[in-house]
Amino acid sequence: MTRKLLALGAGLVLSASAFGQALTVDPELPTYEPVSGVSGSMKSIGSDTLNNLMALWAEGFRSVYPNVQIEIEGKGSGTAPPALIGGNAQFAPMSRPMKSAEIQEFEKRYGYPPTPVRSAVDALAVYVHKDNPIQCLSLQQVDAIFSKTRNGGYPDNITTWGDVGLTGEWADRPISIYGRNSASGTYGYFKEVALFNGDYKDEVKEQPGSSTVVQGVASDIGGIGYSGVGYKTADVRSVPLQTDADGACYDAVAEYAVSGDYPIARFLYIYVNKNPNRPLDPLRGEFIRYVYSKQGQEAVVRDGYFPVLKPLADQDLAIFGLK
Template sequence: MNRRTFTAAFAAFALSAGAAFSLDLELSPYKPVMALSGKLKSVGSDTMLHEMELWAEGFKAFYPDVKIEIEGKGSNTAPPALLSGEAQLGPMSRPMTPDEISAFEAKYGYKPTAVLVAVDALAIYVHKSNPIQCLTMEQLDRIFAENPKSGDGKSAHSWGEVGVTGEWATKPIVMFGRNSLSGTNKFFKQNVLAGGDFKDAVHQEAGSEQVVKAVASDASAIGYSGIGYKTEEVRAVPVAASFGKKCFDASFENTYTRKYPLARGLYINILKDPKTPIDTLSGEFVKYVLSKDGQSQAKKGGYYPITRNIREHELARLGLMASAQ
């Protein structure tokens, strides 16, 4: 199957043996500059909507004259909003596609810049009463795909077909997922379904929170959503890369080491001409997000913070390292 994609920063630094797990608390706090005013608009990921709201709230505490408007209908809405000039910030729960990047190059002469701002485990949620202990990537393909590419290509319709015994064996699997505007939908499709189509029976929800609520309301349900949306009414099922492999839960360490198969980066995309400095307002917002203050908000929202090495890598390539010290 097609595996998850990470930025160079995540690949280069998050997997450093043991180091990543002690560095997140060593980030430098945000250092405000002179008074700022102006407007920022963010259009994009629903998965990141709550995070963007927390970051906007924290940033405005330093700069009350800055207005920040946030719209979170799905990652697919970020590229056109950036391209049209409607937004300066484009949060996405997936990397941009080659076609989306090409559109930017055609208009601006340079590629958009994706800043890694947090790490997420795309969780597989079931009702809290469901006894399933582990699911493989192949089983997830059989559950959600119209034409499964895994194993014998046989679709799974009941919980018994993925190993649950007893009274649960005959219960039908009720599926929930995100709509086609969602980067989460695209990520799941690429990494679990190997680019195949979802079953028509998958209930498509407009938001990540709605997926979790739907699973919580139906004992037979399964759905996928960011780990930040976990509630007490659902369980996040451990996942194995393939049959015979060990199952891993969506913990911080398992996500950073990519033992958990559905780890992914969360990004804020910006327009930055490599020949010129980033605009002050966008630059300060990014510095805040990558600071100890901003990453504390990421943890508050249920996601996993970046490491010090990732922070330094991202600030350096944006030309912001010196002013962030």
């Protein structure tokens, strides 16, 4: 699934050769230029993972249009579809694709599906305390750490760091597990990919936000948790992952996220109510243009996520009638 979504070919997302030592924005993306007739207010309701990034985009957009008001609420991807369906939000950021039932509910009301903006690429990192020496985990081991069903096929329940090969003082150290709550798109995506659609252990310490997962791991020497790569701090480290015990280990970095080698990568979406028979209003249309501008994708890099290339931006802009 991840490989199909991200390894799109044709230069739609950044390839390994596109990254030097520093992550940069596609120089082919246009610099955003203001237009006339943009005013009003908008509300964004949805993903906590995208909360900071939506705020950066809103700040940049308002620097161009100071009379525009943008309100942002990030309580989880699960809150996005109802807000968009009910007309309570103009933008519905989600760290996972909408489920078929959510799309059907939207279509039931409007007669057409919601339209996604593929705004950035994220690697969903597995974090441990910065002093933890673990060098690599397989997805099957991750499943056996976080899940009680072990659908990945690992033979044993993993409860200590010795169970994944650490020795000395780490051998008997219990693994302390941190995760998100069920309203989170990150919770659902991790469950689908890393837990092979299994069930989380009851011992998982559910956190209300991406940053609090990282804070929990940072303050717990035996901790492990998952969160977007944009929330990484100096007090945690991401663990390289392998798809199986015989495969290579890949860290949660841009090169491997967009190539599909890192197994828990994803697009970050913003869903919009776009009637296919009517043009978007200038306010929403120009905000989407801003997201796909040089300034918008520079904000993606600044927030720790990975930018997309102009061909993908052009595809989405064309769908919205903005080309």
